[in-house]
Amino acid sequence: MRRTTLAATGIAVTAVLALSGCKSGNEEADAAKTTPPSAQPSQSAGSSAPSAAASDYASAPATDTGGGGGGTAKAGQQFKLGEQAQFPFTYGTTTKGTVALAVTAIEKGDPADLAPFKLGDKVKGMVPYYIRYQVKNVGTTDLAYASVGHVKGHLGDGGAAQELSVIGKFEKCPNESLPKGFTNGKVQAGCVIALAPSADTKVSSAEYWGDPFTLGKGLNWK
Template structure:
């Protein structure tokens, strides 16, 4: 099954003093909406690469086939159009999936009733600019999670620093070859479960997905190999 349209994270009432946590989501129809789509997903080992890339990329860049299903720790090279006539190419390695709680990570934030009904997750990844365009300041908008209701959930953004997981745009200067470690915050409505991470920039795109075990939230100074908090592997695909 393919996920339904992106859902808007419910953060309107999440306020701490003068700090406001907001989610940027586009329900206008420009983003991916899989209703009515029947094209199947393929595994990374069986997905066949097209003779030509789905977007123009620099010579020598090989895009990961659409429909590839990866495990946490594996890397995909993907492309999307963040702006008209501007193509971004990123190598993305999803490093870690974390399930947290509002009590553990959002101490001091005032949560409204709708927000309390969601489940918070952190997704940590390493991204490298594999193209020839400066992607500074852009959000990783096509990178969603898929919840237990087969819905795409876009990551949240912050009006100021959120130390546990910044969920910030790419660095202001992010030219070719630059690398950054990122952490993105997702709120799955209705106590939804994170079942996969999905790169899907358009409705027509057959998504590239990652699945893996949910782990405990990284503590300050903790290395990438944190203690695991669950044994079940995410079963959904984007």
């Protein structure tokens, strides 16, 4: 499986093309980096969410069904948008706890949203989708400064969508570490960007594959 990760900063853009196995998604090879002289997003890049037809936008409020009410979600389990999945969460070597995660929306963006990153032909014809999620601390430990990553999109045919990782602020799809004092009951929203290869293809589902899960055997929302 080919996975493409593109990283964008407010000052410069670094594009990393990587091959990774479907089991872990952590091994990367054949990296190619380019840094154009100017890639600072314009003021309007994150000023408002793009308009979308109803068929291009799926969302649901987070609910305590599907594992968030006390049960532990299992590898490969399927959820509807908005349903919470509860599971043991690990970040780094010292941060451990329990979270309830819900993918709440898969929103189609506009190809023009990618222009500020100056990625050129690397994203030619691609369409961004914003996978919005909500994480709630349902454990007894403070998860301050942890990051909930490992959320990726899947296309309608089941193939993996390409990823766009943004370093810095991008208001259309904010994704920050959990704040100080993220204790039991605290909730934070996050977002990741998945790229459809063309306007005729849709990112229709999302998967969380972080520990204790693996890519292809994670938790899925549609």
